[in-house]
Amino acid sequence: MLSVNLAILIPFLAAILVPFLYAKVSRKHIGWFVLIVPIVLFVSLARYIPSVAGGETYLSTIAWIPSYGIHFTTYLDGLSIIFGLLITGIGSLVIIYSIYYLSAEESLGHFYIYLLLFMGAMLGVVFSDNLMVFYAFWELTSISSFLLIAFWYHRKRSRYGAKKALLTTVTGGIAMLTSFIMIYVMTGTMSIREIISTIDYGHALFIPAMLLLLLGAFTKSAQFPFHIWLPDAMEAPTPISAYLHSATMVKAGIYLVARFTPIFGSHESWFWLVSSVGIITLFWGSFNAVRQTDLKALLAYSTISQLGLIMTLFGIGSAALSMGAGEETVIYTQATFAALFHLVNHSTFKGALFMVIGIVNHGAGTRDIRRLGGLMSLMPISFTIALIGSFSMAGLPPFNGFLSKEMFFQAVVSVSQSGIFSLHVSKVLFPVVAWVGSVFTFIYCMIIVFKTFLGPYQPEKLDHEAHEAPAGMLISPIILAVLVVGIFFFPNVLGDYLLRPAMASILPSIELEGMIEPISAWHGFNPALWMTLGVIAVGTLMYLSIRRWKGIYSLLPENWTLDNLYNNSLIQMEKISNRITSFYMTGYLRSYSIYIFLFFIAAVGGTLLFTGAYAFDFAGDAPISVYEIVLVLVMVAAALAIPLAKSRVNAILLNGALGYSMALFFVVFRAPDLALTQLVVETVSTALFLLCFYFLPKWKKEETPRRTKRTNLVISIAVGIIFVLVALSVRGGKLFDTISGYFENAYELAGGKNIVNAILGDFRAFDTMLEVIVLFIGGLSVYTLIKLKSTKEEQNLEDQ
């Protein structure tokens, strides 16, 4: 079987190949080649299903930075395989769809590269066992989704949406990184599996780490109040929206919660935070979805709300960990089961709906429900798919959404009846909010179907005559719609092979045998069924009378939205940073040097003073020879002469004299390598100086006030003194291990007689490699700064 580590890398390798394909293959067919990647991955992951269902897990490690415990470790278990299958499965369908959706004029090469990057990053997230690797992939999903959302980057809205998504998710990502570091401090390991067994609930960092981790999860999964980025991200092409926002990226936050439930889940605040944020999001998302007129925006809010639902279930399910084995545990394990079930269901029906909306947009030229209507006879297949998807989302039989929705109702009802976490105080809160949210869910689902496909057909409002999509575009949504129905009739196939194994990963300490009954469509007249019937009745009434009560949306003040808060805080941030920047960016090199030196004096001098690091010991020093005294005298003379020089060339040459004397010092101390380097660097930098100074105006004596001169003198002397102090105390301090120990076995280990190079190239090659890259970036920055100065006109063009 294909190793999971390799499976993660395949999309990245394929992404490298795309530009070559792009040059060779006709643009139209490039998608078919890319399609091979997710299909191969899907099949190879699917082959793991039987053994994973049997309780097997797979762990494979490639050492990366062993000294810090960072390994490229992948862990394949029940939880990660569900996500892996969704990523590759929906990924394949999205690629098929995109082949027909995007015209050949688009820059398809970029599109598929970003898509493959995203796919690889998502696979990395769900299979990584190492916190740092997890984080790296996590941020890569943010970056690649940024590129995807901004695919039509010439549109202002696309750029705005992409930036918003990136800012929100990366902020959460950094919070998550902080949490990971705290977890590392608490447990001393980077491996998630090891953390589960070693975490200490009483640690002072436990709660902060949990809060920061949840911040990462909530921003990624667009939970209230961070949901504002998701509707704007709809500026992406529809295949991307279907992929990112139905199946994968937004579910990364859910995955994070599920994955870390064994670590934090037994704490009361985890239960409260996850379930209450989830249920607020469920309500707020569905409430706002109803007012949308753009179908895609409507779906965006519905995704937010559905993610809230899944989040709530995971929150409720986490209580199983603190309850231990008991009668009540059944409720919570079933909630977790429902969460996983709804996760899969949501991917199927929401993916299908997004694709149908894309088809409607394609066929009718608009997504505005005020202009649409009566498309049923013109687009019968799309209508059927939309009907299946929407009714499933509304929780109606015979579609898979009904099953998981019933389990959701069951969970909120039973959790409010149990006495845990002083929940009896707000006994009715969970069921009521869940029920109201579901009513609104029902209403917007009806809007999708009936406003688009029924009612009067208004051709005069459309740009062109509406028509059914080409067959190729219908393949993917049809497959998803078949799944929606198929899962309803055979839910236990999914339950036994995928969902049950995943339970073991989320609730490792619970004995799951016999806890979860098989999923059944008919479960008797219980509260959940009554709630569903109520949703249908009230929802239908409210849908029919929507004009009467739509006024409540205008009750909310226009300016009091989270979107406004986001926009204003961006503007304010820009203003403040502008003010701060113009305070210190005076345009005078003199001031900059003063800032730098003052900071240096304060930081280094202060450290020396407060830590008492200035310890001198001259006892073991070698005698000072005549050469050294002469060299020092030369250097002192050169240094003193620089401020007195009459022309620039003289000053540069004197500076060069300083550098060459330094090189001579290295010669005297028998360090030929350093001497050589110093000589060449000095030569090149003198030449550079001469070049730069050639363009400066003539050197003239500056008339500076006496006070400035005096301050400058004081600063320069202070800098000099601190340098001397540092140089002297460096020998005394033993903060870091000395690297000279490497020379003892340089020849045996690296085969080199030149120990300097053996250290640079072998033992500390990582430093050298990074230095080369830094050098490269530095060179590029100089080049861009000088060469690519844009003229005024070009700047105006860019602003559009």
Next chain:
Amino acid sequence: MKINDVILQTVTKIVVFIILTMAVYLFVSGHNSPGGGFIGGLVLASALVLLFLAFDTETIMKRIPLDFKMVAAVGAFIAVATGAASLFLDIPFLSHAYSYFNLPVFGKTGLATVTIFELGVALGVVGVVVTIILSISEDV
């Protein structure tokens, strides 16, 4: 005013070869005696700088039609790639190996993968130094 720099140009023509030979020598001998990628690259770059100083940049760029940004990029790539190569052999990042071979002309010679890494370093240094000097000198 045209400056007459015949002497500088004549000397440069000869000296550049000496410097270049020196650069290659330094690079190759780096493993066992003073030298190595960084210094070799710097010396090579200084030869180029000398050429640019003695003749004008257009003439030299016509003779050496290299995009030095690319040189730097290739250098950085090689340095990273040698590290990544060890991952495929399931050994820690940036592990090096060396061995002795009997080559036809040189006799018994030690060859090390470090040399490839150092080649990356050298190219990076040459590319960056020349890029910086060229861009500053051309900016008027």
